[in-house]
Amino acid sequence: MTPADQLYYTVHNHPTLDHPVLVVALEGWIDAGLGAASAVAALLAQSNDETVVTFDSDHFIDQRARRPLARIVDGITTKLTWPQIQIKLGRDRRGAQVLYLVGPEPDFHWRAFIDAVVSLAVANEVRMVVGLGAFPGPAPHTRPVRLAATAPPRSSDLVNQVGIVQGELEFPAGIMAALEMEFAAASIDVVTLWARVPHYVAAFPFPEASAALVDGLAAVSGLALDSSELRRAADTSRSQIDAAVAANPEHVAMVRKLEEAIDASEGNPLGIEEVPSGDEIAAELERFLRGEGH
Numbered sequence: 001m002t003p004a005d006q007l008y009y010t011v012h013n014h015p016t017l018d019h020p021v022l023v024v025a026l027e028g029w030i031d032a033g034l035g036a037a038s039a040v041a042a043l044l045a046q047s048n049d050e051t052v053v054t055f056d057s058d059h060f061i062d063q064r065a066r067r068p069l070a071r072i073v074d075g076i077t078t079k080l081t082w083p084q085i086q087i088k089l090g091r092d093r094r095g096a097q098v099l100y101l102v103g104p105e106p107d108f109h110w111r112a113f114i115d116a117v118v119s120l121a122v123a124n125e126v127r128m129v130v131g132l133g134a135f136p137g138p139a140p141h142t143r144p145v146r147l148a149a150t151a152p153p154r155s156s157d158l159v160n161q162v163g164i165v166q167g168e169l170e171f172p173a174g175i176m177a178a179l180e181m182e183f184a185a186a187s188i189d190v191v192t193l194w195a196r197v198p199h200y201v202a203a204f205p206f207p208e209a210s211a212a213l214v215d216g217l218a219a220v221s222g223l224a225l226d227s228s229e230l231r232r233a234a235d236t237s238r239s240q241i242d243a244a245v246a247a248n249p250e251h252v253a254m255v256r257k258l259e260e261a262i263d264a265s266e267g268n269p270l271g272i273e274e275v276p277s278g279d280e281i282a283a284e285l286e287r288f289l290r291g292e293g294h
Helices: 032-045 110-123 153-162 175-185 207-221 228-246 249-264 278-289
Strands: 009-011 021-027 050-055 069-073 076-081 086-091 097-104 128-137 147-150 189-198
Touching: 021 032, 021 175, 032 086, 032 097, 032 128, 032 189, 032 207, 032 228, 050 110, 110 175, 128 175, 128 207, 147 153, 147 207, 153 175, 153 189, 153 207, 175 189, 189 207, 207 228, 228 249
Parallel strands: 021 097, 021 128, 128 189
Antiparallel strands: 009 050, 050 086, 069 076, 086 097, 147 189
16 A cells, blocks of 8 residues: 555555455444444454554544543553554455445544545545445334435445435535545545434444445445344344333334334335334333343
8 A cells, every 4th residue: 555645644554455445434423323333343353454554643533532541450551542543454255355444533634634535545546435324213123224325426326226315414414425525526436325223222233234234335346245243143133122122012103103104105204293212212222131121
């Protein structure tokens, strides 16, 4: 990996890259059910990954907002682990190279960070960039997780391939939105995949969303990726949620209404009245998972 500018990052290795895919999953914005974080963790666990770039934490990260992790053994501070933004190199099941941009979303100097990431992608002939995320929505856990996509006009065909959220939206953006625009300006195809997580489990790990993101990444990029372990975890999670919901008739009724709305019309605004809030059901699930429901 040959850097275009080493001002804000350190290059640890210089592997020979062959038009890799860059996967972006930065922590700190919307990731309901830890969908993106768990997806990338599973993919890295399957690959003998190596760190090729580390970005300057002092320049990009607010250390008071993202404090380093201290390790203390018998009163002795033995280690301090600083938050880091890194690019890691892994491979898919066929040996194709995959770069992963991971770590916390920068707190400062977004333009400098974006310039650095895009320059690295251009210098190393990245063929496609795929962002991963997950958002809470009015969907039942009893139906498959649906994906939606966002992308700049250059990559509209990728959005149409995955699916969209209908209508016009305006809200504070994560850094991936800015990266989309700059990758497009650099003539690199880019798309962000979003898994829709049931709002009432959004505060808990929801491995089905992670599995859907892995499968979606494979579909849009042509990579050979394995979501089977996440699918097994999703089966266990589904059983726990089923049991927690079944213990409360109001929750059962809510899930049935969500099912009817999703089955009747994808993206239905619902308009359901007197549905328990996500916080209420999340609290119920938390009690259940702690064993207090027995």
